[in-house]
Amino acid sequence: MAVADEHYHNDNKELQPLLVFGPPLIFQVFESRNSHKYLFLKAFSSQLPLPQFLTTQNVDPSSIRTILCNQLQPITANVIRLLPSLALIVTTTVGNDHIDLPECNQRGVQVVNVGGQTTEDVADMAVGLLIDVLYRISAADRYVRKWVPSKPWSLPRGSKLGGKGVGIVGFGRIGGEVAKRLEAFDCRIMYHSRKRKPFVSYPFYSNILELASNSDVLVLCCSLTEETKHMINREVMLALGKEGVIVNVGRGALIDENELVQCLVIGEIRGAGLDVFENEPKVPKELITLDNVVLSPHAAVLTSDYFTDTCEFVEESLSKSLLF
Amino acid sequence: MAVADEHYHNDNKELQPLLVFGPPLIFQVFESRNSHKYLFLKAFSSQLPLPQFLTTQNVDPSSIRTILCNQLQPITANVIRLLPSLALIVTTTVGNDHIDLPECNQRGVQVVNVGGQTTEDVADMAVGLLIDVLYRISAADRYVRKWVPSKPWSLPRGSKLGGKGVGIVGFGRIGGEVAKRLEAFDCRIMYHSRKRKPFVSYPFYSNILELASNSDVLVLCCSLTEETKHMINREVMLALGKEGVIVNVGRGALIDENELVQCLVIGEIRGAGLDVFENEPKVPKELITLDNVVLSPHAAVLTSDYFTDTCEFVEESLSKSLLF
Known part of the structure; x- marks a missing residue:
């Protein structure tokens, strides 16, 4: 015993x-x-x-x-x-x-x-961050909260989502869910991944630089590996261009964060929605004052439903093992 | 001459x-x-x-x-x-x-x-406000910007969008576009309007109170008339319930704003995403300090594309008239 x-x-x-x-x-x-x-x-x-x-x-x-x-x-x-x-x-x-x-x-x-449990929440967050950056929702919310009565409303204009070319980087479960959602907004979807997906009809780019050149938005959904670390470097951001937006719900180090900060500060890209950072919980201090970024503390999956759903999923998985 | x-x-x-x-x-x-x-x-x-x-x-x-x-x-x-x-x-x-x-x-x-020109932008904004309120994107963004290094991230949890029952109030062009988008997030769509729409298969509620009772979210997309003024009153908000969220991209006075403020302050509903207010540009001061609201300065359509697209549309309409 x-x-x-x-x-x-x-x-x-x-x-x-x-x-x-x-x-x-x-x-x-x-x-x-x-x-x-x-x-x-x-x-x-x-x-x-x-x-x-x-x-x-x-x-x-x-x-x-x-x-x-x-x-x-x-x-x-x-x-x-x-x-x-x-x-x-x-x-x-x-x-x-x-x-x-x-x-x-x-x-x-x-x-x-529990991966599958959170796929949809992460995809929802990616779309939410994208709409927020384009329509400047968080920036406008800050503006309204500081607004001095008696002045007319006046703030920088956003950019519409409809018709945008969205390059999804990493076309796994999350990438697929992001694509499904953004199709409903009439975006043009294309993707990059290690290999072309046989059952995916969206245009495939084996070269990330080529994807960026053809996209208005990059949504990063891939995992972090030796190959994907800093795959979004300065060259890719310049290819994306001054109207380009990056959303990252993957891992912080997929982007060369120093270069990202520079591109955002001097306007080499339009904006970014970031749920992840290279050295969490540190957020580059230059981003704190920028209105063209939305900063989220790796919170995509942290809904109250997540805690309940994940507990239930783990409980179920464990009780099955007791039947062995 | x-x-x-x-x-x-x-x-x-x-x-x-x-x-x-x-x-x-x-x-x-x-x-x-x-x-x-x-x-x-x-x-x-x-x-x-x-x-x-x-x-x-x-x-x-x-x-x-x-x-x-x-x-x-x-x-x-x-x-x-x-x-x-x-x-x-x-x-x-x-x-x-x-x-x-x-x-x-x-x-x-x-x-x-130019109505049709802005339909999709308003629908995008409605979805953006909804994701923002549920996943607390703007609140989290404020949190990160004020975060003191060396502390771990810790903030209230959001609620997932998938599976939510969304009641669309006013099922015109904007309501239809909101429905199309939210279907892609696996929401259950239902609607209220003056009359049942013959070609719409979503459940129809002639009674707004009944719609609220069956919904987790109300998205207001209708125009303001004698009949619709203050249609979202305290009773409707209580029927929506403590987990309920209201998004308003219609007109401010569709909601009894005083009652809305009370419900948000004491938690009778979960939150609200508001692009419009009853006495614009005034925003009720009680809302300014709340984390469960997202405040947008009637900005749904004010993208830079809107200015270009609308100018082009007006130019085209006017030049046609010169051919009379």
């Missing part, structure tokens, strides 16, 4: 050990909803290596079948090898880059991510 | 007299683009009655074939009767309420408005 078994009885209910890395944003809510079900082993709150941490918790590594995590702490092969009964890793992220997938495959450990 | 003919020769080009009421927002741009074509008779800049004004301009009323106007100065039957050669009124508004249409019909005066 595992050493940790003594923890499993609490008011006559058996608590399942759940090893938590990260912690995920939902953790506080998740913990309060599930304290009757799980013994939470909070690896994220300890500086100790995992074996010592488990020892301090009186938990036998072989009693652990499930991990809950996000991208803040990687699940390495060493972690996986330490847990002989590990059957399931649930990550609250869109990607699985922080998990050693080959090791999981070899060991038959199932990996579940 | 008309008295005003002496004005018509300028660098050997004949200037057509154009009587301008209002003035329309585009007038400054329009004037600079068309000073070689028209003799601008700026009725809006004079306190004199029209006949005396025309006399001071040395213009014979019978030489005037065209009027350019907006809703700020009505084109009454008296104005029309004073101008025996009047053939065309071009208004830069969506509606024609400020023009005596029976008199125009009787006299065979053509009335052209």
Whole structure:
């Protein structure tokens, strides 16, 4: 019998050990909803290596079948090898880059991510940021809040969305949802991704520079890799041009942020809607005073529905694993 | 020969007299683009009655074939009767309420408005305001601009758009365009208007209270009449409920603004996106400090494209009239 078994009885209910890395944003809510079900082993709150941490918790590594995590702490092969009964890793992220997938495959450990849960919210946010930048909604809102009565309203003009050429960079689930939405606004959709998508009829550009030259707007929806880091450099921004707008709901480092700041300050592009930044939570100080940017604190998915939906999704994924 | 003919020769080009009421927002741009074509008779800049004004301009009323106007100065039957050669009124508004249409019909005066030019922009703005209120984009933007480095990001959560029930109030051209857009976000569309629209398949509610009870969001796109004034009263807002959002791109007085302010302050509804107000340019001071409202200075159509497009549309309409 595992050493940790003594923890499993609490008011006559058996608590399942759940090893938590990260912690995920939902953790506080998740913990309060599930304290009757799980013994939470909070690896994220300890500086100790995992074996010592488990020892301090009186938990036998072989009693652990499930991990809950996000991208803040990687699940390495060493972690996986330490847990002989590990059957399931649930990550609250869109990607699985922080998990050693080959090791999981070899060991038959199932990996579940909540990506699909947030696809539509991120796409909604991308469209919202784009409309905001073009029609200057946040800038106008600031203007109205500072407006001095008795003066007429007067503020810089926006630019309409209809008819704009929108280049979607990274045509995965989020890119597809962005395209579906912007078609309804009569935008011309085109895209760039590693490979042409066989079932997508929008024009494909293998070259990001060519996409930028043909677009009024770039919407960045791809993941961050060695290849995509700083793919939106000065040359791409100049190709997009003075009326061009960039929306980034991917990762901050997809753009060379220093160059972006310069282009926005001197008007080499029209504006930007940014939900992500290169060194979060830092936002370049030059952007704070600009009216042609909309700044969002990586909030695309952080709706109250997200917390409820994601908790439910994680709960469901974990209870399935208990049926193994 | 008309008295005003002496004005018509300028660098050997004949200037057509154009009587301008209002003035329309585009007038400054329009004037600079068309000073070689028209003799601008700026009725809006004079306190004199029209006949005396025309006399001071040395213009014979019978030489005037065209009027350019907006809703700020009505084109009454008296104005029309004073101008025996009047053939065309071009208004830069969506509606024609400020023009005596029976008199125009009787006299065979053509009335052209630019309504259709701005339909899509207004619909875009409605969707932008809705996403902004739900995902708290402007509030988050203010938050980021005031954020003190070294603190983690932390701000109230938004609510997702997908799956929301959207009640469109007034299902004309703008309402239809809003519906088309929000369908792409997987919203459930329903509507209220004076009469059921025979070719619209969305659920119809003849009762605004019933529509509000069944909706998460109300988007106001109807015109202001005796019947629609204050149609969104306290009872309707309570029926919409604490999670409800109102977007107004119609006219301010469609809502009982005092009641709206109360509901927003004490949280009887979730939030509001307002492009219009009851006593523009005044905005109720209680709204200025609220984070659950987005305030826009009647700017839905005021894109730089609007100015160009509307000028072109007016130019085209006027040159057609010269072919009569």
